[in-house]
Amino acid sequence: MVEGKHYFWVERTLGYADEGAVAAGVDVDGWELYVCRSRHEGDLVPGRLAPRDGCAYVPWGGGEHVKLEYEVLVVLGGEGRWVATRGGCVPIEALEAGAAGSEPLFVGRACFDGLLVPGKVHPSHGVCYISYGGAEIACPEYEVLVIHI
Incomplete structure (x- = not known):
């Protein structure tokens, strides 16, 4: 378990x-999606946990990667709030949830195909990447998770 001031990441599977x-x-069938992260190609990548599918998905390198082992984000004594932004911007209070090399990655979510899908904000790329339908999709308008206690 990795802990922060008001949140923690719990290792889970399947x-x-x-x-x-x-x-x-939510997914296409209305099932809840959750914030998660997992290792891929040496990076720690935020993504989406889809309990109905029995796995997590992370966007990386143009693809959607299935993960059976991942960490789930749990917030203590409060809730996360989502702040709308675009173009690689992240609020100063944004939750740093991983890294691509030495660059921090943040928890984000974006609307795509009528769905709200969690993914990763990669500031130097100017987008939030989500995984959907087997691909990594770049979304220039998105929301960033801020832990609000």
Whole structure:
């Protein structure tokens, strides 16, 4: 378990999400999606946990990568709030949730195909990347997670 001041990441597998996991969107069938992160190609990448599918997905290198082992975000004593932004901007209070090399990655979510889908904000790329339909999709307008206690 990795802890922050008001949140923690819990190691899980096979689609399991803890009580208090941060909900961040819904899938095409209306099932809840949660904030997660997982390792891929040496990076720690925020993505989406889809309990119905029994796995997590992370966007990386143009693709959607299935993860059976991941960490789920749980917030203590409060809730996360989502701040609308665009073009690589992140609020100063944004939750740093991973890294690509030495660059921090943040929890984000974006609307795509009528759905709200969690993913990663990669500031130097100017977008929030989500994984959807087997691909990594760049979304220039998105929301960033800020832990609000």
